[in-house]
Amino acid sequence: MASHVHRIEVHYSRDPRLQTRTERFRSPGVPLRDLHLVDVYTIATSQRDFSPDELSQIGAQLSNPVVQRYSVDRPTEADFDHAIEVGFLPGVTDNAGTTAKQTIEDYFGFRFGEGEAVFSSQLYLVAGDLTPDSLRRLTAALANPLVNRVHVRSREEYGETGMDTITPFVRLDELQAAGTVDLDLPDADLARIGKEGITDPETGERRGPLALDLAQLHAIRDYFRGLGRRPTDVELESLAQTWSEHCKHTIFASAMDDDLPRGLYKTCIQAATNTIREAKGDKDICVSVFTDNSGAIVFDDEHLVTCKVETHNSPSALDPFGGALTGIVGVNRDTIGFGLGAKPCINIYGYCVGDPETEPALFRGKNRENPIIPPRRIFEGVVRGVDVGGNCSGIPTPQGWCYFHDRYVGKPLVFAGTVGVMPRARNGRLLHEKQALPGDLIVMVGGRVGKDGIHGATFSSEALDPASPVTAVQIGDPITQKKFSDVIVKEARDLDLYRSITDNGAGGISCSVAEMARESGGCHVLLDRVPLKYPGMAPWEIWISESQERMTLAVPEEKVDAFMDLMRKREVEATVIGRFTDTGRCVVEYNGETVMDIDLEFLHDGLPKKHLQTLPVTTTYPEPEFACPDRLDDLLLAMLTRKNICSKEFISTRYDHTVQGGHVLGPVQGSGRVQASATLTKVVLDSMKGVGLSQGLFPSYTELDPYRMAIAAIDTAIRGLIAIGVPMDTIALLDNFCWCSSDEPERLWQLKRAALGCRDGAVGFGTPYISGKDSMYNDFSGFDADSNPVKVSVLPTLLISSIGIHPDVATAVSMDAKFDGDLVYVVGETNEELGGSEYLAHLGIEGGTVPALDIETAKACYERMTDAIEKKIVASAFPVTHGGLLVALAKVAIAGRVGMDITIPGGMRPDCYLFSESLGRFVVTIAPSDREAFEELFGGDANLLGHVDGTVFRVSAGGKTLIEQPITAMEAAYKAPFGRY
Amino acid sequence: MTTTKTPAKALIMSGYGINSEMETREALMRAGMASDIVHINDLIAGEKALSHYRLMVFPGGFSYGDDTGAGNAYANRVRNNLWSDLKDFLAGDNLVLGICNGFQILANLGLIPAFEQVRPREIALMPNRKGVLECRFVTLKPAVENLWTRGITHLYCPVSHGEGNFSCSEETLKRIEREKMVAFRYCRDDLSPAGGEYPYNPNGSLADIAGITSADGRVLGLMPHPERAMEFVNLYDWPTQKEHLRREGKPLPTESMNMQIFQNIVAYFEK
Structure with a gap:
């Protein structure tokens, strides 16, 4: 428990972001005048205190005297009506706090110990006539209750003393042990364990979803019956992680209907790749x-x-x-x-x-x-x-x-x-090959383990509902990761210091170690060796925590000193947490007690197979009916401001x-x-x-x-x-x-x-x-x-x-039209395919025909495009996608800040032709001198639509003008929706 | 190019979130200068010595995630551990270059403007006026001819920073301008002054300042990244240039104009 606590506040004497920040949060409901920002560092120590002089030195280290001011244990003075302080909840990653701590350590040459820390928070000093409701709205925009603590004071309450000093240390009960779980229960009770989690013996509360279904729970029960014992909570949580939809992709792996006995992944994805690789042979x-x-x-x-x-x-x-x-x-x-x-x-x-x-x-x-x-x-x-x-x-x-x-x-x-x-x-x-061998040490590098991210893998396999656990939220620390990323891929790899490596993602070390254990044939983990962010975590929590910025490596015994030495030099925390084996088992020990001992085979392949049934759905919509306007100017501008099309x-x-x-x-x-x-x-x-x-x-x-x-x-x-x-x-x-x-x-x-x-x-x-x-x-x-x-x-x-x-890359082609006089083509065929299009969405119409594609034709056309680009006869090229041909033409013109003169062919209603999302098409511009070569290459696939010209975008059909717009107006429309973000 | 008996070598700082060390080494190598990328902890531990080098580079990056102010925490680490070595280095016939995060580090160390030997902090690179990181190509014009800018008509390269808004007192600005320490200013495509206008001046910098030198001219801090657009094909507008050149029957250049600044460094050591 820290006995010396000091608060340093840093603010800009003239904040360049003041206007942007204030505007961002100002709205009709939140009439802000000014939103000042103060960076706060709360320093909590117990082994030593800092003198006023030392605290001033710290303030100087954490600020820039040219443009900033700091105060020590004294509130920042400013003209404001309310003060909102946003800090982190206990246990949430606090990068700025960590940096401040390192700076102080470096400056004074001492180390913060356990129960000592620097916490960062942000103090917003708000000027404006805010009602309690608008204050609530502003607070909701500044802070997220899942990760932040918020403290609000009026100017009066702030007075001469300012905000309270808060030190969000994590406090947990000491030393927890593994328990066992009784699975010899009626199905309803079993199902509840799967859905809501194991009941904590201390609190009587459920620990959060395992996302195991009844069939899976039966398989687990039967396995442990065979072993003649109950599973530990570590084992059950571990199986839930490994068998989660997130990790095992059961839906893609399961047999489906009568025609796909090997499941979607093997039949559709893997088989496609195998077929293609075989066909390509040497290539x-x-x-x-x-x-x-x-x-x-x-x-x-x-x-x-x-x-x-x-x-x-x-x-x-x-x-x-x-x-x-x-x-x-x-x-x-x-x-x-x-x-x-x-x-x-x-x-x-x-x-x-x-x-x-x-x-x-x-x-x-x-x-x-x-x-x-x-x-x-x-x-x-x-x-x-x-x-x-x-x-x-x-x-x-x-x-x-x-x-x-x-x-x-x-x-x-x-x-x-x-x-x-x-x-x-x-x-x-x-x-690209790796292989952990029996005897290799299991080394965890990067960040420490906390309660963050517990039940992340099982959680994302469940629909979001009122019981979603808040521990599923994590904040990353990119600099900690950057440090180990650099030392691994730029140094340790080329020094040959390890034999295998994998990410600690979903399921944390329970998944990464068990996955690597397949390479060697087993593992033996000493869970008490895992470095923790704070004491008091239960073994199952340490095993499945998804705390970020960690990787697991297999380091041969003879190289472990060199490896650890290199990590130390780069200030990357690395810890030996066990050894890979060839016992065929995943064994986990905690303070000398075995808390997990499962066959690797059961862990990875013991989950019961499913056979999924599907049911065709066909929704019929009335044939879309809508008229084509005489002029399409407004439609063009409206389409360019659609959120899926605009900039x-x-x-x-x-x-x-x-x-x-x-x-x-x-x-x-x-x-x-x-x-x-x-x-x-x-x-x-x-x-x-x-x-x-x-x-x-x-x-x-x-x-x-x-x-x-x-x-x-x-x-x-x-x-x-x-x-x-x-x-x-x-x-x-x-x-x-x-x-x-x-x-x-x-x-x-x-x-x-x-x-x-x-x-x-x-x-x-x-x-x-x-x-x-x-x-x-x-x-x-x-x-x-x-x-x-x-x-x-x-x-x-x-x-x-x-x-x-x-x-x-020197032959690469960009999307922008280049010069006046260049010819504009559409390559590929346009059909009336408006189903699901941005145009029908704009009109509020459902239904219609979704674009189809003749892949053989498209493939031949794409090969000719590659040929044309190699021959350097393409000045710009852009695929026709959301919004159809007109949107593609407009984007090519806006990108080049040039006008176009376009004539579309007859035979189809102009709006259908211009907004159809038929596949396989490009808008291409070329130099006039390349016309012969280009048309010879593409033949009937390329349709000349017009040319690049001036600063106005014109489209006509059958001698009738459909669109005539200055390119500047189109650019403004295209950039309007998110212009103020 | 002539070769000297003991070729000058560059030390490129790394660690704690510095991230542009590889392309900086590549740019110097292409200009004819070898360099070592050295983790700051190896300098502190004495495994490498600053005195073996003639050029020290603080490259771009996000050291310490910009926490406590961009460049501040890394500058503290340098000042708290390497200050006397650095002072010795500055006293010799050596150069220091800081790009982006490197410039922020130099400003926090007081290596720029360094009117006097004591080197207090006198300039700041504040958060951009828009309050967010800005990544885009900018055009720079030299404001003076010195060892860094010799032969450069303009540079065209990316900025990519959240805190590049050059700021200092009026008095300091006057002195910087009077002593011809402004090296580059942001300008428009036609090389006329940006006049503070976004996006030509991308961050709100005072007097369109993009880079300045120390009073003795040996230290340059620059917010934009010439090392990120070494080649013609790295330039934002290269596809248009390419079409021009092709239609005029001219070959495409390989190098960009941005390499000149690195060639100037090499030329300085070969003089």
Whole structure:
């Protein structure tokens, strides 16, 4: 217990952010005049106190005298009406506090001991006439009750003494032991254990969902009957982690109906990849697929690149900032944990959220209790999470997208991906291979273990409901991770200091150690050796905690001194926590007592098999009826302001996309700065090859036709890369299924159709899957304002991400139209395919025909496009996607800040032609002198629409003008919706 | 290029969230200078010595996650552990370069402007006016001809920082300008002054200042990142330039104009 507590407050004498910050939080309901910010450091020590002089020195270390002032144990003076202090709850990661602590330690040359710390908090001094209600609204925007403590005072209460000094230490009872769990119970009681968790013998409360169903609980009961004993809580919690949907993907692994006895994954995803790899023979690009933390393809003779895309949906619904932050730094570890460690070199993001201008009245509890976080705060929170995670880690984040739909208000989808690069071999070893051997030491590196993230893996396998545990929330610490990332992939790997490595993600060490134990054939863990953030954690909590920024390595005994020495030098905490064995068992000891002893085989393969049944759903809609206006000017501008079409450039400029020096085609392109579909990055600086990234997703198609939805996503992901010059035979795909209500046969049928589309699309194009992930229960169950039960399920969402290798980035093509006189073409066929389109959504019409694709035709066309780009006769190229041809033409023109003169062919209603989302198409501009070569190459596939001209965008049909708009007006419309973010 | 008997070597600092050390080494290597990336803890432990080098670089990054102010915590670590070695280094015929986070570190260490030997903090790189990180290409124009800017008409390279808003007292600004210490200013595409206007001046910096030197000219702090756009294909507008050149039948350049600053460093040591 700290006996000496001091409070240092730091503020800018003239804060440059004051205006922006105040405007951000000012609204009709919150009439702010000024919102001042004060950084607070609360220093709590017991072994020594600091003199006033020393405290001044600390204040000087924590501030900048040129522009800041600090005060010690004295409140900041300012003109304000209310003071709101936001700090962290006990046990939540506090990065600024840790940095301040290290600075003080360094300055005075002493170490903070147990029960001593520096806590950071932020004090907002608010000027303005705020009612209690507006104060509550402001507080809700500044703090999240799941991670923050909030303390509010009026100016009067603040007086001369200021805010209270609070030290949020974690206090827990000392030394807990493992208990056993009786599973010889009636089924109803067993089911309750699965749903709500083990009853804690001390408190009598349930510990949180295990997400084990009755069949699984029976299998566990039978196994332990065979052993003649009850399972310990450690064993049961461990099995729940390992068998979770999140880890074992039971829905993709289970037999389905009569026609898919091997299940969706083996039949659709894995089989597609195997078929393609066989067909490609010597030209196979895959190096490692599905088995490791990421998938990997060939980059060149010396290097390979890895890719993995993850989702972090449930945590982001509860704490958008922390959820997205841990999402991105978590998937970075899938790169560091690939093979013997790849260097993260590109980040990818994607957000499906509700319309940020809406505030739906949804609650987790009855009587308007526990409201959901409104879409705008979710959106801003996840944007900021990847900002902090990606930027602080020094990884460029060029590639990403946002998709808005009301079906995401209950649960957002947050996708985070990372590309890595590594040499193919080093010291005579292939770096994508790893093997822990019996006798190797189990070493945990990185952050310490706390209660954060407990039940994360099982939690994301359950729909969000009122009992969601708050411990599922974590805040990441990117700098701790950056420190071990650097020392592992830039030093230890090439010194050959370890034999295997993996990430501690879902399930913590219970999953990572048990997974690596398969390489050697067993493990023996000493749980009491695991370094903790605070004392008093139970063994089962230590074993399954998902505290962030940790990895597990297998270090040979003879190298452990060198390894530990290197970690010490880089100030990375590393601890030997056991040994890999070949006993076939996973044994865990805690203070000399065996708390887990299970056959590895049962742990990994003991879960009962399921046979899932699906039920076809066909929704019929009336044939859409709507008139085509005479002029389409207003429609064009309205479409450009649709949230799924308009610019979200504020994200692109907030995310560093130039670090590591490989920027070639960035997230925004052209003088008009339009967001591109694909980006291109050099990841090996002395090579002219580059990594192209793109993606496709059409959630609005799923309810109409899940099979075509999947084909559309695949085609779009591939076409984005083809447009910048990445050849088809270098492209690989990643699948992320984010489904809803996956216990319903109708949703399973949609899933099956989508998976079959994934198979046919990939095989058709010859583009293998290298990695994938699924998240099956993205549903929100709660109440409306009148306490009626409400369920909001996400649109069944499939993200296809594409990665391909550009042979020579100097030939790459950007999306912006270049010069007056250049010819404008549409390549590919346009049909009347408006089902699920942005146009019908704009009109509020459901139904219609979802775009179909003849893959053979498309493939031949894409090969010609690659040829044309190699011949350098393409000045710009851009895939036609959401919003159809008109939106694509407009974006190409806005990007180049040039006008166009376009004449569309007859034969189809102009609005249908211009807004149809038919697949397989590009807008291409070329120099007039290249016309002959271009038309000869493409033949009938390319239709000349007009030319680039002046500063006005004109579209006509049959001699009639449909659109005549200055390009500046279009650019303004395109950038308007998020202009003030 | 001539080779000297003992080629000058660069020390590139790393650790605690510095993240641009690799591309900084690449830029120097392409300009003809070898360098070692050295973790600050290896300098503190005495495993490497600053005195073996002629150029010290604090590269870009997010040391300590910008906590307690960008560059502040790393500067404290340097001051609390390496101060006397650093003073010796500054007294010799050596150069120090700080880019982005490196500039923030130099400002917190007082290595810039360093009117006198005591080196108090006199300038600050405050949070950007918009309050968030800004990553975009900017155009820079040299404000003076010195060893760093020689032969440069303009640079075109990315900024990527949350705290690059140059600030100091009026008196300090006058002295910096009078003593010709402003090295680069943000400007418009046509090289006319940005006049504080966003996005040409991306962060609200006083007098459009993007980089300044120390009073003795041996230390340069620069917010934008020339090392992140070493090649023609790294430039934001290269696809348009490429089409121009192709249609005029001209070859594409490989290097960008941003390499000149690194070539100037190498030239200084070869003089």
